[in-house]
Amino acid sequence: MIYKNVFTSQIRRGIKLKQTLKNYSVIASVLEKANIGEVTEVKGWVKNLRKQKDLTFIDVNDGSTSQKLQIVIPKNLNTNDLTYGSSVLITGKLSKSPKGQLELVAEHVNVMGTCVVSDGYPFNPRTAHPPEYIRQFLHLRSRTNYFSAILRVRNSLTRHIHNYFESKNYLHVHTPILTSNDCEGAGEVFKIQPDNEITVKAMMQEGRDKDSVYFGTKTFLTVSGQLHQEAICRGMGNVYTLGPTFRAENSRSRLHLSEFYMLEAEIAFCDTLQNLQNVIEDMLKYLFIKTHESNANDLHIIDKEKSVLPLWVNKEFVTMTYNEAKGILGKRGLDMTDEGINKEQELALVEYCNGIPVFVIKWPKEQKSFYMKECQDDNTKVDALDLLAPITGEVVGGSLRENSYDKLKAKLPSDRLNWYLELRKFGNIPTGGFGLGLERFLQVICGVSNIKDTLPFPRWPHNCDM
């Protein structure tokens, strides 16, 4: 039918890319260009509707921006199926309203998909539904102003992250999701198996259990790509990754997810904690400023108060040692245990610093992971840092990595990590790195109190229905 004989009909077209721009205009660009008089076709969803005697007014949004385009529909056009929530294709001429606002005077109105609210549609026009209510309808919630604004911020933030690291010559790597080692030794990991019993049977070998039948070893979902990043960093320099990580914790707090995104970077030739702190502080300020530039309207919709750039982007972050933090908290009657700093204490430290993010450095060795570097002046401490911020407390964790082959060998938790040890044997370099929880950072940027509202399909205990 539409098979073309390539041997007869080939025409060299020069390296010119085919025009695939949509034959309609996205509303973000219609509003930006504001070409009064232009005949324009837009597609989107009806967000508001007001019927007057001679005219119908609708506000249409297509997701490309938080703003809506006002459409004026003359009486002679059929508006029977036109309701809040319906999808429409509208052609008309751009003009200015009496108040000077851009609007489209419709010539054709086509309702593509109707929306009968009384048939179970959970949202209503001109209503600010609370986030907890919206969250019950994960499959429909991108249709709300609140949640679509958050998804646009998330989209921009990830783009700013890539731009930042590209400009600094970092290589983006995809570290694996499936792994046979548990980086943090935390214990709260998911394990995987093939679901198909026939596959399991076919692959079963003597002495193996179901957990190790597929890969020949028990296999988990990653909690961090750091160890893998270190391998690439020791061959190609600075690297970063932005991908999903997992925790099988039985926690339902406003700060925990079972699946979340982590930005991790590993910095080659990094030999002081100050160097690492500079990278983190610079990056966070860049991301805050850029996101406020690119998504001011969205941030305003999410939380009017938080849509102002915080004062700390102009200030130096605070640095204090773990021992200093302990002293400050002790004076406030918040005594630390050997478990470290809890959430209440984290937020108290940020408050103590006037809401400015604070690096807590030089942590007791036994509270931190095996791969962290011993402090030169105190072998009971490691060169680790937590960065504490308003709203969430800890947003970044990082450290210098133990660089000495012998010291690392003595601390290595398992022979399975011999490959990691061997990285120090040949052409070794000092490195340091950090991890930032993307969703927690979005909470800080947007002022969203529940982490479940920072990503499209949150997973937490008893919640994975889609």
Place this chain on the structure above:
Amino acid sequence: MIYKNVFTSQIRRGIKLKQTLKNYSVIASVLEKANIGEVTEVKGWVKNLRKQKDLTFIDVNDGSTSQKLQIVIPKNLNTNDLTYGSSVLITGKLSKSPKGQLELVAEHVNVMGTCVVSDGYPFNPRTAHPPEYIRQFLHLRSRTNYFSAILRVRNSLTRHIHNYFESKNYLHVHTPILTSNDCEGAGEVFKIQPDNEITVKAMMQEGRDKDSVYFGTKTFLTVSGQLHQEAICRGMGNVYTLGPTFRAENSRSRLHLSEFYMLEAEIAFCDTLQNLQNVIEDMLKYLFIKTHESNANDLHIIDKEKSVLPLWVNKEFVTMTYNEAKGILGKRGLDMTDEGINKEQELALVEYCNGIPVFVIKWPKEQKSFYMKECQDDNTKVDALDLLAPITGEVVGGSLRENSYDKLKAKLPSDRLNWYLELRKFGNIPTGGFGLGLERFLQVICGVSNIKDTLPFPRWPHNCDM
């Protein structure tokens, strides 16, 4: 120690980002700027070493480029620990060699990490180790010219993907990895459980098994983010995702991985297959051209022959129906079964089309997924497409989505997908979309015959050691 009292020492610095450029120069930029006479510090690894009577020459690479910087070391400097594979910090003055090549005349040489090749280092200088050999040393292979070139291409390709979709106004979304539905109904999925028996015990409820104890339902690793993307697309328009997907197949071919990256896009208001084909063809040509522009040297290192831009970027892709493909293959003695088109047949079709990628469209309904749209002129067929390319055969699969609530309801494989059906109930729009396997596409771009060489840490049956 370095705690600053923020209440007294705050200085407003204006929104000026801290300088965190490294105090050394990446070699890509040294070679590009070629500032003869400049005193420069570089850090990297020794790739070649030639000792002459009065001078030592080393080639240093830091991963930022495939090229190496030649360093000339005068006799008076200590070069004892300097070997192939060692990491070095070198300061010196940029100058021109007698042959006009940029070189650094060393003033200080510091060997940071030694490399005793005889101590088990698997690579040798000036040796093109075969990919199968390199693949045995996953943790060290980014130190080879071959594999580091592939990682740089992968890095650029993902960046070009983001740039392409940003320029076309697509929203980047993170679809979930954990899901309670199996999109393709393929059966070959991984299931997950918490590893910690204490967690399992604490969360156990009557009537539940271990597979559903954590989420309250059996939970899998995703095989596609499409259904979730459709939900966002019906609230916010065009969307795309680039993330890991999983198959628990017992396959060890050169084209299969247990964990691989998939680019998936969903196009709002897409109502013809031709529209979808235009997007795919335009995008693939863009990505090919851009990658050849950004990584010409890397592509040359990977495979001299494949480093030439293929002729088909100038040509229209071929389109043929499934039935036409069947006829062509039948004439060549490659009869198709009801299972569809196998790998040999895919490659034969590409050969028939003179190596130009070919869309096979209008597939028998029973070979494809429930969500694909029935052809208007033939209810035994669906508006699906496979795009076949040289080297790998299928690289893209896509379709229009069944848009009719009633038709979709009749085909819905499970009540668990009622949320997906409900997307058609309120303000529905026509959509179409596709998935592209990132690793297979890298095989086509780079001319890499084994998919395991297109990503840092490949996972396949019996192989997940790191």
